[in-house]
Amino acid sequence: ETGVTQTPRHLVMGMTNKKSLKCEQHLGHNAMYWYKQSAKKPLELMFVYSLEERVENNSVPSRFSPECPNSSHLFLHLHTLQPEDSALYLCASSQDRTQGAEDGYTFGSGTRLTVV
Amino acid sequence: LAKTTQPISMDSYEGQEVNITCSHNNIATNDYITWYQQFPSQGPRFIIQGYKTKVTNEVASLFIPADRKSSTLSLPRVSLSDTAVYYCLVGDRAVMNTGFQKLVFGTGTRLLVSP
Numbered sequence: 271e272t273g274v275t276q277t278p279r280h281l282v283m284g285m286t287n288k289k290s291l292k293c294e295q296h297l298g299h300n301a302m303y304w305y306k307q308s309a310k311k312p313l314e315l316m317f318v319y320s321l322e323e324r325v326e327n328n329s330v331p332s333r334f335s336p337e338c339p340n341s342s343h344l345f346l347h348l349h350t351l352q353p354e355d356s357a358l359y360l361c362a363s364s365q366d367r368t369q370g371a372e373d374g375y376t377f378g379s380g381t382r383l384t385v386v
Numbered sequence: 387l388a389k390t391t392q393p394i395s396m397d398s399y400e401g402q403e404v405n406i407t408c409s410h411n412n413i414a415t416n417d418y419i420t421w422y423q424q425f426p427s428q429g430p431r432f433i434i435q436g437y438k439t440k441v442t443n444e445v446a447s448l449f450i451p452a453d454r455k456s457s458t459l460s461l462p463r464v465s466l467s468d469t470a471v472y473y474c475l476v477g478d479r480a481v482m483n484t485g486f487q488k489l490v491f492g493t494g495t496r497l498l499v500s501p
Binding site: 305360376378380 | 420422427428429430431432435491492493494
C-alpha cells in the first residue's frame, strides 16, 4: 500500500448508473487530487482540493462530481457517464508548501472504470 | 507553465545504466524538477526531485546543468522490474490560499528493459 487507498479497483457501470469512487489517505496530507488517465494519453488533472476546499476544476463535465468531507477522504461521484469516460481514475495527495521543495505526490493504485 | 520534452521510448538491457533526458527550456526560477515512475494500471510513484546540480537517492540520480534547461534521470544497473513509464515534471507553483503545487504530466518515456 502506498498510503493512498482507492476503492474499488475495478468498476463496470452502465450509462444510466450512479456510482462513487473512494479515496483515503493516512499520510497527514492536506491536498488531494483526482486525475484521469485514458489509454495512450497523459494524465489529466480533474479536481484539486486543498484543506477540504475545491481549488481547481479543469473544465470537467458535471457528470463527475467530487466531494471532500475531510482531509483524509475524497470521493468522485459518477452519473450518466459515457463510454469515452472509461479510464483509470487516480487519486493523489500531497503536503502543500508555500516555499521550498514539494515532497512529491503520493498516488493510489487507481480505479479502472469501464462504462458500457 | 513550463513545458517538458522527453523521448517517447527507450530500450535497455538488464545491468545497464539508463539515462533519460528531459528538456524544459521555459523553466521558471522557482520551479523544481521532479521525476515519477508508473507501472501499468498503477498510479505514478515519486522517484526524485531537484532544483540544481546533482541529487542522488537510493533509486536514482538526477543531473541538472547550471542553466536548468534540461535534466537527466540516471538509473544505475536497471533490472526487468524497471520497465515502466518515466515522467519528467516541472513544478507549476500556483500560489493560492495555501500555495500547493499543481503538477502537469506529459506523455512520459516508456522504458523497456530486456534480459
